Amino acid sequence: MTVAQVAEVAEVACAHCGLPVPAGRITSERSFCCTGCEIVAQTIAAHGLEQFYALRDEAAPARTTDRGYGELDDPAFHEVHVTVGADGLARAALYLEDLRCTACVWLVESAPRCLPGVVDVRVDFGRARADVTWDPRATQLSAVARYLDRIGHAPHPYRGLDRDGQRRREDRALLIKLGVAGAAMGNIMLLAIALYAGLFGGMSGEDTSFFRWASMLVAVPALGYAATPFFRTALGALRAGRLHLDLPLSIGILAGLGWGAANVIRGVGEIYFDSLGMLVFLLLLSRWVVLRHQRRAASAAELLLALTPSRARRVDAGGPVDVPIEAIVPGDRLSVLAGEVIPVDGMIVEGRSALDVGLLTGESRPVDVTVGDRVHAGTANLAGPLVVEATAVGEATRVGALVASIEALSTRKAPIERLVDRVAGRFVVIVTLAAALTFAAWSFISVELAAEHAMALLIVTCPCALALATPLAVTVALGRAARRGVLVKGADALERLAPVRRRPARPLFRDNGPESTPPRDTSRGTVGTIFLDKTGTLTAGRLAVVSWRGDLDAAGLAAAVEAGSGHPIARALVAHAAPRGTAIDVREELGRGITGLVHGRRVDVGSPAWVRARAAWRVVITDWTAELAERGETPIAIAVDGVPVAVVGLADPIRDDAAEAIAALRGLGWTIELLSGDDERVVRRVGAALGVPSASCHGGVSPEAKAAAVTAARAHGPVVMVGDGVNDAAAMAAATAGIAVSGSAEIAIDVADVYLRSPSITSIATTMTGARETVATIRRNLGFSLVYNVCAGLLAVTGVIHPLLAAIVMPLSSLTVLASSLRSRAFRHDGGRTDAGAGAIAAADRGAR
Amino acid sequence: MNALYVVLPLALLVAAGAVAAFVWCVRSGQLDDVDTPPRRILFEDVGVNPRPHEDGARSA
Secondary structure (H helix, E strand, O other), X not given: OOEEEOOOOOOOEOXXXXXXXXXXHOOOOOOOOXXXXXXXXXXXXXXXXOHHHHHOOOOOOOOOOOOOOHHHHOHHHHHHHEEEOOOOOEEEEEEEOOOOXXXXXXXHHOHHHHOOOEEEEEEEOOOOEEEEEEOOOOOOHHHHHHHHHHOOOOEEEOOOHHHHHHHHHHHHHHHHHHHHHHXXXXXXXXXXXXXXXXXXXOOOHHHHHHHHHHHHHHHHHHHHHHOHHHHHHHHHHHHOOOOOOHHHHHXXXXXXXXXXXXXXXXXXXXXXXHHHHHHHHHHHHHHHHHHHHOOOOOOHHHHHHHHOOOEEEEEEOOEEEEEEHHHOOOOOEEEEOOOOEOOOEEEEEEOOEEEEOHHHHOOOOOEEEOOOOEEOOOOEEOOOOEEEEEEEOHHHOHXXXXXXXXXXXXXXXXXXXXXXXXXXXXHHHHHHHHXXXXXXXXXXXXXXXXXXXXXXXXXXXXXXXXXXXXXXHHHHHHHHHHHOOEEEOOHHHHHHHOOOOEOOOOOOOOOOOHHHOOOOOOOOOEOEEEEEEHHHHHEOOOOEEEEEEEOOOHHHHXXXXXXXXXXXXXXXXXXXXXXXXXXXXXXXXOOOEEEEEEOOEEEEEEOHHHHHHHOOOOHHHHHHHHHHXXXXXXXEEEEEOOEEEEEEEEEOOEOOOHHHHHHHHHHOOEEEEEEOOOOHHHHHHHHHHHOOOHHHEEOOOOHHHHHHHHHHHHOOOOEEEEEOOHHHHHHHHHOOEEEEOOOOOHHHHHHOOEEEOOOOOOHHHHHHHHHHHHHHHHHHHHHHHHHHHHHHHHHHHHOOOOHHHHHHHHHHHHHHHHHHHHHOOOOOOOOOOOOOOHHHHHHHHHHHO | OHHHXXXXXXHHHHHHHHHHHHXXXXXXXXXXXXXXXXXXXXXXXXXXXXXXOOOXXXXX
């Protein structure tokens, strides 16, 4: 008996992306790992754009679709999305997929050279948006869209224009305030230097007064205007009955400006305009940096659109017509060809096929459907043409409802009480009390002095460093994480991922006995629960040949027969071995198998039962079939000329680094649970391979149930959901924090707090460690700034503070915070010490590069 | 010392002019997208200058 495990085939790198080429696709000339890469490389070559390869700094497999984009030429679409200028040129904004690097920008912007009639294409890299200008008399938008698709950047109508306009107004307003504050700071400082010099060198009272007036005339209007965002937030928070960091900031700024102006007019007393200018400028700068890091959050409508097709083929009396999806009403009949995504929820009225429902359920195997079966929008038709009668469209579909629930869960996700706001809240109370006490104490000596010192206290304790503590630490961490392929969506996400290690919750009444509490590693305590999706997260997310029983030579014949089929099983077989020859007379029986003639030999590939009915049977085949089925693999039998020769085991292979990643997370103190829509037995088997006890493996969980499980677990502590699909998105939104692995569906990426761009999932542990380090840095920064404030406050209370001293100490405290942030170990290459295996971190490092 | 009374307001006026120029830059959208231009400058380096349209592109 020939028993062989699958061997790695000779490595051939894809001519486009450099990934290994599956055996079935190796050719004598340039080989490509997938159709997407092949199409893109050919398009690039056809247009003489090979410079692309010199420009790019990150290679990734390309994705293309063969959509026609006819709906982009529809008058209804033009009415909403296209503007025609006085010059007769049309303009539209498109959202592009997979914009990764400079080379992508260049490739897209070179479109006018390749497409006659296109005048200009401008890319906004941060928003993944392209503004296309074209001559409607010479070309159509669909032609541009098809071209963009063929260079690997599938376009979608850009729906966020209103929101973009709103955000742009906000961004510009902040930038103008930043500029005004910067100019004011510079000029006030020059004036202040003159004043300080005069202090030591002697200056006539007249000149001193002139400089003081000049400072005031610059400072009060400019800083008062630039600091309006702080006043507004502080006021808003006060009205809502909350304490916010902006409150002490506003008090300090207003006290400084008001007291300074009063002193200038009175002609005596200290002014603090220079310190205030720097303070406002630094604060605005940090706010601007934070704003730039915030990622685009997509609206529900936009997400829904990305998931389901934007057009459908309606079967009318006169035959099928292409119509925009908005025109479909329940009761319409739609034709869905093999390879297309079903655009509506409905019932099959004609045809049979296999569906990939992984988007909704996470199930790794195709589901056979026939007349009378219900189908859902967003699932892919793999095998044969179907006619579907629509029962629900748009937001009424199951995927629409799911998206709506994701939105609801995301908005309900309470913002964690930010450390800095908590500190600031107490800070306000303490400083105000201290100022009152100072005033009371000094008023025994002189009311004038008392006011002077109380005001000085309010000004010098203005918590500038406190306000910088979080943004600086977070910005440094986010930048470093991004370089390692971990995209974190902001300060909140980091704080959520670094829960405080807590002791296991102790029940008040222990009447159930100790057995009822789940066994926990009490020496560590537990920091929380991590739910991991199986399909696509711990596994590759597609079928592959994992074992082979029988004649290995049959592989080439089977691949030849399957070469033309789009079925996942066929793709797995073709990827496994190069087709030997070309099959003729190929007939596919859905859900059963495929047969064809290769070099005059009849080859049958299909389910063992189907092959058995067509060929002589051998006992050993039954044994092999049983053995593979026992291991949870899908057995496929191959018969040549009526003799069964081999049984192939297909399964969704576990990612190489999955076990390592789980061990690392355990080491960090997390409880691991698997949540999958796939069959319970499959989940248990994957769990067993990864060392997860079967009690923690949950199979057959619907997307709704996943979200419910996560919500339930949150009662016991922080919950992190790791997943890749639409079926995980609701759970991610419900969790304390969601992590999307590389290759995730767009919606999962949008909902998640963290997106792992590198394929290694060990970076989950890196992310957790990095988040913890970042929060530690934030705490350290807060500590520094509080120490500074206490010192400065004491100086003010005792009356020894001087504006010059404040002007030196205030930036010093900010510099300390900056240095502390840069020194942070978070997401550094040496990984940071963790109690996890150093090997896991090193592996994550490798994966990230 | 009287020069001070002329020069200082003049200097502040120049500064105000600079601020006005900055505000105009922002308002006209020149600073809206600060991510793409730093990438775009690389294009010239690799010597890619627009080729005429007729390099086999029309057929595509």
